[in-house]
Amino acid sequence: MAVVEVRDLVKQFDGGRVPAIDRVTLAAAAGEYLVLLGPSGCGKTTLLRTIAGLERPTSGDVLIGGHVVTGLPPRARQIAMVFQSYALYPHKTVLANIVFPLRAVGMDKAERESKARWAAELLGLELLLDRKPRQLSGGERQRVALARALVRDPQVFLLDEPLSNLDAKLRASARDELKRFQQEVGTTTIYVTHDQAEAMGLGDRIAVLNAGQVHQAGPPVEVYDDPADTFVATFLGSPPMNLIPHDGKLVGFRPEHLLPVENVPAGEGVTMPLAVERLEYLSGDRHVYGTVSRIGERTRVVARLPATVDTAIAAGETHEFAVPGARLRFFDSDSGQRSGPVRLDGG
Amino acid sequence: MTTAEEAGRLRQRYARRHVLARVGLYLTAIAAALICAAPFLWSLITAFKQNRDLYNPQNNPFVFNRAPTSDHIGYLFTDTEFLTFVANTLLVGVLVVLITLALGLPAAYALARLDRPWSGPMAIGIFLVYLVPPSLLFLALSRIVVAVGLQDSTWSLVLIYPTITIPVSVWLLMGFLKNIPKDIEEQAMVDGYSRVGAFVRAVLPLAYPGIIAVVVFAFTLTASEFIYALAFVAPTDQMTVSIGVPTQLVRGDVFFWQSLQGATVLVAVPIALVFTWFLDRFVAGFTMGAVKE
Amino acid sequence: MATATDTVTTPATAPARRGLADRDGLLAWGFLLPSIVYIVALVGVPFVLAIAFAFSDVTAGDPSYDFVGFRNFARVFHDPVFWRALGNTFVFTLISMVLIVVLGKVLANILIADFRGKWLVRFLVLLAWTTPVALSSISWLWLLDSIYSPIDWMLRQFGALGPVENMYWLGRPGLSMASVIAVHVWRLTPLAAVIMMAGLMAIPKDIDEAARVDGAGYWRRMFEITIPLVLPVAAVAALFGAIFTFTDMAVVRVLTRGGPNDATQVLASWAFYRGIDGGDVAQGAVIALFLFPLLLAAAVLILRAVRRIEVR
Numbered sequence: 018m019a020v021v022e023v024r025d026l027v028k029q030f031d032g033g034r035v036p037a038i039d040r041v042t043l044a045a046a047a048g049e050y051l052v053l054l055g056p057s058g059c060g061k062t063t064l065l066r067t068i069a070g071l072e073r074p075t076s077g078d079v080l081i082g083g084h085v086v087t088g089l090p091p092r093a094r095q096i097a098m099v100f101q102s103y104a105l106y107p108h109k110t111v112l113a114n115i116v117f118p119l120r121a122v123g124m125d126k127a128e129r130e131s132k133a134r135w136a137a138e139l140l141g142l143e144l145l146l147d148r149k150p151r152q153l154s155g156g157e158r159q160r161v162a163l164a165r166a167l168v169r170d171p172q173v174f175l176l177d178e179p180l181s182n183l184d185a186k187l188r189a190s191a192r193d194e195l196k197r198f199q200q201e202v203g204t205t206t207i208y209v210t211h212d213q214a215e216a217m218g219l220g221d222r223i224a225v226l227n228a229g230q231v232h233q234a235g236p237p238v239e240v241y242d243d244p245a246d247t248f249v250a251t252f253l254g255s256p257p258m259n260l261i262p263h264d265g266k267l268v269g270f271r272p273e274h275l276l277p278v279e280n281v282p283a284g285e286g287v288t289m290p291l292a293v294e295r296l297e298y299l300s301g302d303r304h305v306y307g308t309v310s311r312i313g314e315r316t317r318v319v320a321r322l323p324a325t326v327d328t329a330i331a332a333g334e335t336h337e338f339a340v341p342g343a344r345l346r347f348f349d350s351d352s353g354q355r356s357g358p359v360r361l362d363g364g
Numbered sequence: 365m366t367t368a369e370e371a372g373r374l375r376q377r378y379a380r381r382h383v384l385a386r387v388g389l390y391l392t393a394i395a396a397a398l399i400c401a402a403p404f405l406w407s408l409i410t411a412f413k414q415n416r417d418l419y420n421p422q423n424n425p426f427v428f429n430r431a432p433t434s435d436h437i438g439y440l441f442t443d444t445e446f447l448t449f450v451a452n453t454l455l456v457g458v459l460v461v462l463i464t465l466a467l468g469l470p471a472a473y474a475l476a477r478l479d480r481p482w483s484g485p486m487a488i489g490i491f492l493v494y495l496v497p498p499s500l501l502f503l504a505l506s507r508i509v510v511a512v513g514l515q516d517s518t519w520s521l522v523l524i525y526p527t528i529t530i531p532v533s534v535w536l537l538m539g540f541l542k543n544i545p546k547d548i549e550e551q552a553m554v555d556g557y558s559r560v561g562a563f564v565r566a567v568l569p570l571a572y573p574g575i576i577a578v579v580v581f582a583f584t585l586t587a588s589e590f591i592y593a594l595a596f597v598a599p600t601d602q603m604t605v606s607i608g609v610p611t612q613l614v615r616g617d618v619f620f621w622q623s624l625q626g627a628t629v630l631v632a633v634p635i636a637l638v639f640t641w642f643l644d645r646f647v648a649g650f651t652m653g654a655v656k657e
Numbered sequence: 658m659a660t661a662t663d664t665v666t667t668p669a670t671a672p673a674r675r676g677l678a679d680r681d682g683l684l685a686w687g688f689l690l691p692s693i694v695y696i697v698a699l700v701g702v703p704f705v706l707a708i709a710f711a712f713s714d715v716t717a718g719d720p721s722y723d724f725v726g727f728r729n730f731a732r733v734f735h736d737p738v739f740w741r742a743l744g745n746t747f748v749f750t751l752i753s754m755v756l757i758v759v760l761g762k763v764l765a766n767i768l769i770a771d772f773r774g775k776w777l778v779r780f781l782v783l784l785a786w787t788t789p790v791a792l793s794s795i796s797w798l799w800l801l802d803s804i805y806s807p808i809d810w811m812l813r814q815f816g817a818l819g820p821v822e823n824m825y826w827l828g829r830p831g832l833s834m835a836s837v838i839a840v841h842v843w844r845l846t847p848l849a850a851v852i853m854m855a856g857l858m859a860i861p862k863d864i865d866e867a868a869r870v871d872g873a874g875y876w877r878r879m880f881e882i883t884i885p886l887v888l889p890v891a892a893v894a895a896l897f898g899a900i901f902t903f904t905d906m907a908v909v910r911v912l913t914r915g916g917p918n919d920a921t922q923v924l925a926s927w928a929f930y931r932g933i934d935g936g937d938v939a940q941g942a943v944i945a946l947f948l949f950p951l952l953l954a955a956a957v958l959i960l961r962a963v964r965r966i967e968v969r
């Protein structure tokens with residue numbers, strides 16, 4: 018059963034020409050980790066805020082726990098939210114921050130304290146309870162925000178880019194912590210991010226949004242391997258999927274699948290010549306930038322060769338490359354949608 | 365190319381310049397303080413002078429030519445209602461500050477945050493109120509004061525003064541509230557509070573410096589005001605310091621100079637002390653109000 | 658849907674209705690209304706009343722209302738004292754404001770600097786502004802006394818005045834105006850300095866530091882960075898101050914009561930003199946009303962300056 022569901026949700030801001038959310042229907046199952054992924058301005062934060070009740074939808078409904086909550090204020094929705102800035106109350110200590118939601122429901126002092134200590138222990142905050150937020154590091158602040166969300170016993174956690182304020186090094190460990198935390202408490206979580214690495218790493222399911230619409234929703238592997246359209250194909254992956262125009266269609270393949278011809282079993286691949294322009298070394302991989310021809314229009318592409326491929330390649334040379342046929346994806350040029358396969362030369 | 369010797373000379377020159385700048389700063393600071401405070405320093409001396417010392421144009425006015433006396437300060441407390449005036453001023457000040465905050469804070473919040481289409485024009489409207497000067501209103505206001513039966517009472521001032529303080533305070537607080545991150549109150553709303561609850565529990569504590577600015581500003585303005593006080597309050601026991609002291613210590617053209625000077629110092633010092641204490645916060649409050657980020 | 662899951666997932670604690678406290682539209686009115694009612698009742702109504710008085714024959718002795726058209730205006734405009742007061746108001750405002758802004762900037766630089774004893778200096782400087790104006794003006798009344806003025810005593814010591822001579826600071830037309838302006842400037846400069854301090858503090862430190870690294874000297878930084886950045890705040894402060902000065906009569910009232918011979922009479926004090934002291938409410942209203950269009954022009958200027966700040 019879906020814990021959180023939105024049906025035909027539309028949100029149009031005053032004075033905005035295009036809707037921030039355009040007929041979105043989406044559901045998160047119990048215990049699921051759903052990631053809303055998209056570029057900035059795609060409406061993902063608006064969607065989250067609408068679920069939280071901070072924005073009123075123009076039309077459509079929000080359901081939490083099977084009940085329509087559209088129009089209810091945030092406090093009546095049994096949700097917990099962690100903002101991008103963490104929004105810790107700067108004038109309150111860590112402990113006071115954590116008990117703040119409990120005071121809202123009028124819980125008595127002893128019960129409040131014990132619950133707060135339980136949450137603090139779970140997140141390793143026992144020694145920080147008397148500090149003020151400004152005395153904490155970024156990672157500690159995140160944990161306080163999580164503890165504060167946790168004590169509400171929410172039906173769902175709503176997290177709005179909680180890692181974006183951390184530096185790169187801290188982000189990896191904080192991400193790890195978030196995942197462990199969710200596994201431990203098992204609460205349904207909706208997580209907004211523009212960072213695909215976070216999305217791939219955390220999500221049970223990823224919903225890719227652009228211009229207020231959900232382009233595809235599915236498990237990370239599916240979204241990555243079988244993108245529903247060219248937007249998803251190019252938004253995910255780094256470098257993104259190569260797209261080569263061919264007779265009104267686009268032929269797509271991931272950079273890691275474009276390999277020197279001898280690395281692809283004979284007869285299984287589509288071959289093409291690659292005129293190499295530039296090489297980059299990135300943590301063991303070789304990124305080869307160049308132009309391919311023959312399988313469609315001449316197009317600039319990127320190939321990502323793992324360290325196990327040791328073919329000598331230099332800028333200015335032309336090499337024969339190949340992509341396994343099963344790795345090719347086809348899209349309609351005009352609509353960008355997935356389409357059936359086309360016959361290619363060199364196969 | 366700079367040689368080591370040249371670099372040394374340069375270093376010396378800049379060191380000297382630094383010392384000169386510091387000395388200059390101290391000198392100007394002392395000069396400014398003396399110019400601003402001279403009348404008060406002099407009042408302090410005068411307050412303890414004997415009549416025969418004061419009323420002699422040949423005497424040096426800056427030193428005691430005869431033994432100092434505390435008679436005139438004593439007169440202030442025994443023969444005038446100075447303490448009543450102080451109490452009235454405090455009462456009016458505190459009540460006006462409270463009314464100002466009670467009305468001004470919600471209004472400022474509504475204009476700054478509860479994004480309504482009429483917020484902008486309304487804010488300008490409130491600002492325009494500041495432009496309507498007391499000198500334009502006191503004639504008509506005296507009628508209203510009589511109509512509500514508060515003539516010749518300190519309470520008339522409690523009623524009237526917020527009209528001066530509210531517009532300024534709303535304007536000041538608005539800019540201040542705009543600078544408090546929206547996340548904080550939305551977090552409070554997600555944490556289980558209503559909009560009002562979030563305002564009271566999460567926003568107000570953060571608006572503290574702005575509130576301080578308003579308190580200090582409103583109090584100073586109230587203590588200083590004397591046109592309305594002059595126009596509305598006649599009985600001595602209802603007067604504030606601003607009109608009470610002159611009324612009782614200036615009889616016709618006889619000025620009780622030493623007592624007047626004493627009263628000035630006694631009133632001036634505590635207010636200035638409090639203000640100095642809060643100056644940095646007041647300035648911070650003002651910045652928030654004046655300049656949006 | 659299974660009943661078991663239903664009970665688990667029903668919001669249990671929080672009220673499920675949207676009360677007044679959550680309705681932003683109503684709440685906004687609820688928050689604003691007390692202030693609006695207050696202001697309409699105690700500023701709006703008297704303002705309209707003041708306009709009505711201007712067209713009436715109301716006096717303190719005879720409060721009955723009779724409409725007399727523009728007769729009061731004609732009477733006021735035929736009174737040379739009115740024109741004198743109008744001119745004085747402009748002189749008073751303009752000269753005061755120029756001095757206050759310039760001295761305020763100097764003072765702000767001192768107050769903002771870091772040095773030992775800063776606290777004491779701030780305290781002494783602020784005294785002038787925080788003291789109720791009626792009291793501080795009385796102190797000045799003695800300092801400018803016609804016989805015992807300590808300033809005269811000093812001038813005599815320096816030989817600038819003869820042994821029994823006096824300046825009569827408040828007794829001579831030009832000098833009395835200068836005295837009134839001086840006291841007003843003395844009183845308001847600390848406030849101007851505090852506001853400009855706020856402007857100075859709002860300048861991001863890195864801009865100033867970048868300029869230092871770029872080799873700009875003190876004066877250069879002052880004219881190319883500090884002043885342009887403080888200008889909007891200073892402009893607003895100056896206009897606020899101008900409005901205040903324009904309608905203020907405190908110093909005039911205590912020091913000279915408009916004298917000698919109306920040489921220091923300003924519109925506000927003239928309105929008070931006619932309307933309250935003289936009891937001619939209608940005439941007082943006309944004089945006071947004359948301030949308003951001038952203030953409105955100043956207001957437009959302020960609002961434009963404020964908008965420029967907000968855009969920045």
